[in-house]
Structure formats: structure tokens, C-alpha cells
Amino acid sequence: MNPTPSQTVGPFYGYALPFPGGGDLATGGVTVHGYVRDGAGEPVPDALLEFWQADPAGSLRGAPGTLRRDPVNGAIIGRHGVDFTGFGRVPTDADGRWTLRTVVPGTGYISVCVFARGLLHHLYTRIYLAEHPFLDTLPPERARTLLAAREREDVYRFDVHLQGEKETVFFDFG
Amino acid sequence: MTSPPTQADIDLEIAAIRAAREGAETHHPGRDYAPYRSTALRHPKQPLVPLKDPEAAELTGPVFGVTDVTALDSDLTRQHLGEPMGERITVQGRVLDREGRPVRGQLVEIWQANAAGRYPHQRDDHPAPLDPNFTGVGRCLTDDDGGYAFTTVKPGAYPWRNHVNAWRPAHIHFSVFGTAFTQRLVTQMYFPGDPLFPYDPILNSVTDERARQRLVAAYDHELSTPEWSLGYRWDIVLDGPAATWMEEGR
Numbered sequence: 001m002n003p004t005p006s007q008t009v010g011p012f013y014g015y016a017l018p019f020p021g022g023g024d025l026a027t028g029g030v031t032v033h034g035y036v037r038d039g040a041g042e043p044v045p046d047a048l049l050e051f052w053q054a055d056p057a058g059s060l061r062g063a064p065g066t067l068r069r070d071p072v073n074g075a076i077i078g079r080h081g082v083d084f085t086g087f088g089r090v091p092t093d094a095d096g097r098w099t100l101r102t103v104v105p106g107t108g109y110i111s112v113c114v115f116a117r118g119l120l121h122h123l124y125t126r127i128y129l130a131e132h133p134f135l136d137t138l139p140p141e142r143a144r145t146l147l148a149a150r151e152r153e154d155v156y157r158f159d160v161h162l163q164g165e166k167e168t169v170f171f172d173f174g
Numbered sequence: 175m176t177s178p179p180t181q182a183d184i185d186l187e188i189a190a191i192r193a194a195r196e197g198a199e200t201h202h203p204g205r206d207y208a209p210y211r212s213t214a215l216r217h218p219k220q221p222l223v224p225l226k227d228p229e230a231a232e233l234t235g236p237v238f239g240v241t242d243v244t245a246l247d248s249d250l251t252r253q254h255l256g257e258p259m260g261e262r263i264t265v266q267g268r269v270l271d272r273e274g275r276p277v278r279g280q281l282v283e284i285w286q287a288n289a290a291g292r293y294p295h296q297r298d299d300h301p302a303p304l305d306p307n308f309t310g311v312g313r314c315l316t317d318d319d320g321g322y323a324f325t326t327v328k329p330g331a332y333p334w335r336n337h338v339n340a341w342r343p344a345h346i347h348f349s350v351f352g353t354a355f356t357q358r359l360v361t362q363m364y365f366p367g368d369p370l371f372p373y374d375p376i377l378n379s380v381t382d383e384r385a386r387q388r389l390v391a392a393y394d395h396e397l398s399t400p401e402w403s404l405g406y407r408w409d410i411v412l413d414g415p416a417a418t419w420m421e422e423g424r
Contacts, residue, residue: 001272002388003413007203008362011295012295015295039215052235067238067313085237120205120217121202121203124356138223173226173356
């Protein structure tokens with residue numbers, strides 16, 4: 001069957017898709033933060049990042065409960081912290097910035113799906129928290145865009161450049 | 175400072191790109207689509223890097239369950255004390271993969287403008303009324319047949335600043351998860367026969383006519399409820415590969 005075409009997330013997803021604690025996959029692990037920038041180097045304040053990752057043991061089974069609800073009033077009460085759901089969602093702020101709190105995945109990378117106003121079809125990239133054999137398969141200047149910079153213990157910086165000299169590597173899974 | 179493009183300028187650009195891609199069966203919009211001006215600095219210029227790894231995390235994806243939705247989420251007309259203004263409608267259909275298999279137990283999220291064409295978002299300054307009885311956000315999980323259903327009101331068209339006298343055709347935003355992260359889809363559902371279709375660069379970014387038609391719901395009289403609501407049907411087919419081993423357990 002032929003697929004349903006993609007369309008942009010537009011500018012007004014902000015009251016629908018983000019949810020409290022969307023970027024808090026786990027406590028006591030690592031913080032990954034950065035900016036989303038456009039081809040002019042300007043911050044993108046209306047992007048939405050989604051994250052999917054393995055647990056520390058490398059399991060990709062995930063778990064429900066990312067959006068766990070209060071059955072009394074419907075409010076989002078979020079993950080209960082026992083199961084690792086593996087999924088996160090964070091809108092960029094007015095400064096184009098995002099923050100994720102999670103644990104180091106056993107696979108070495110966090111998968112990222114990027115949505116934005118002005119982006120007609122989402123983009124996939126990966127955050128590698130350390131050197132990895134996969135990065136050696138890419139030209140060094142491109143591989144560099146996938147490697148988070150360790151700023152201090154347990155804090156990593158990763159910027160997404162949609163276009164330009166520092167353009168991030170985006171993937172096609174075919 | 176150049177003056178903003180007119181609808182005639184945009185129409186010419188849309189027609190030129192469509193002519194250049196005539197006959198090509200492309201499913202998704204190109205990310206570099208000049209008539210939608212915000213794409214200019216927001217599309218990568220390097221080619222995407224092919225990634226074919228049977229172990230890739232992206233061949234699996236997040237899971238959702240009964241904890242993640244409430245029964246009221248799928249009825250956007252019952253989320254406030256009163257009834258929203260507008261034409262009450264139902265939108266239902268199935269979520270399938272490219273082999274036609276149902277996508278079961280996955281999250282479908284929608285958001286939309288109210289009947290007057292206004293979003294309850296601080297950056298929406300269209301001078302149309304907000305509706306205190308309508309937020310315009312819904313969620314549900316697909317059933318064992320891949321089915322989803324929402325009750326809402328028909329959204330209004332609204333202006334935007336892509337060019338002079340730019341108007342978006344009425345649409346409902348959809349966010350859909352498959353069994354794999356690679357199948358993720360965010361898109362927009364349109365209503366049949368909308369006179370604004372030819373003028374809209376976002377819809378026309380899908381350059382293949384057959385693909386564009388797949389974004390338009392069908393009015394289905396059998397789905398209309400007497401004395402209550404008008405029924406629309408819209409099936410969604412997710413693109414992208416998935417790990418076959420994941421299919422078994424879900």
C-alpha cells in the first residue's frame with residue numbers, strides 16, 4: 001500500500017504534543033542538552049524533538065506509561081519511574097534549546113526524530129554519547145555531528161543543525 | 175526589502191515544481207519546497223545517510239497502553255462544561271503498515287483549530303473568536319483492527335503569513351506511531367472538496383496528485399449519525415521498515 005504523505009507539524013502543536021516531564025526519561029543518569037539551529041545559525045524555537053532509546057542493558061522493548069494519566073481528572077502524571085519507557089518528547093524553548101534527562105543506553109546512542117515548523121517531513125538523527133564503531137563508517141567531519149560533547153561529568157551537549165556548514169547527519173532507513 | 179510574494183507568485187512556483195516532477199511517483203514532500211517559505215533555512219542540503227542495520231534501535235519503537243489515554247480524550251466536544259460551536263463530526267479510520275497489516279494498540283494524537291479557524295495558542299493572532307468549550311486536542315489508542323475514532327467539530331480555515339492573502343484549507347493535524355520509530359508520521363488530514371486546495375503550498379508540497387488525495391478524508395454518509403454528527407473516514411498507511419520480530423508480540 002502507498003503511504004500517507006508527511007506534512008509539517010506546523011507552529012501550533014505546542015498545546016497538543018508536549019507534556020509535563022516529556023524529557024525526563026530517568027533520574028540519576030545523564031543530562032543531554034543543546035540547541036536546534038537553522039541554516040543561518042539562528043535558534044529554532046518551534047521544533048519538537050522525540051527520543052527513543054534502549055535501556056542500560058540494551059533492551060529495546062520499552063514500556064507504556066510515558067503519558068501516564070490521572071484517572072480522576074485526566075492530568076498527565078507521567079512515568080512512575082519503575083519501568084523504563086525509552087521514549088521522550090521535548091519542544092525547543094524560545095531560545096531554541098532543549099534538555100533531556102536519561103540513562104546511558106546499552107547500545108551507545110539515543111535515536112532522535114526532529115519535527116519543526118518549516119520542515120515538511122521529519123528527520124532522524126542519533127546522539128552518540130561516546131566514540132562508537134558506527135561513527136568510523138562516516139567521514140570524520142560528518143561523524144563529528146553525531147557525537148555529543150561531554151561538558152562535565154554526566155552532562156553532554158548536542159546541537160542539531162538543520163542546514164549549513166555544521167549540518168547534522170540525518171538518516172534514511174529506507 | 176522585497177515585498178512579500180502574492181498568491182500569483184506562489185501559484186507559479188507550485189506549478190513549476192509540479193511540472194518538473196510530472197510522472198514521478200513520490201509519496202512524501204521534498205523538504206526543500208520554496209513555495210512554503212519557512213522551508214528555506216530548515217531543510218538539510220546534504221543527502222540523507224542510508225542506514226541499513228537490522229539491529230538499529232529505530233526498527234523498534236515506543237509503546238503505549240491504557241495508562242496513557244483516558245476515555246474522554248477521543249471526544250473533543252466533551253472536554254469542557256459546554257458544547258463547542260461548530261459542525262459536529264466524527265473522523266475514523268484504520269492505521270495500517272505498507273503491507274496492509276493493522277497497527278494495533280498504538281498512539282494517535284490530533285490537534286486542530288476551532289470552528290472559527292483559531293488555535294488556543296499564544297502565537298495565533300488571527301482575530302477569530304476562541305471557543306471556551308473547545309481546546310482541540312485528542313488522543314486514542316488504535317484497536318485490534320488498527321481502528322481509531324474521534325468526535326470533534328469541523329475546523330475552520332485560517333490565514334497565515336506565507337504570502338499575501340495566504341489561507342490554510344481546513345485540516346486536522348495527526349501524529350501517529352507505528353511499531354517502529356522509522357514509521358513515525360506527523361501529517362494533516364483535509365476535508366473533501368475544499369476550494370482552498372489549489373492555493374495551499376503545504377498541501378501542494380506533495381507533488382503527486384494520487385499522494386495528495388491520500389491526505390483528503392472521504393465523507394461517508396453511513397458514518398453520519400442521524401440528528402447528531404457528520405461522518406468522515408480516513409485511513410492512514412505508515413511508511414518505513416520495522417523489525418519483524420516485534421510484530422509477533424503485539
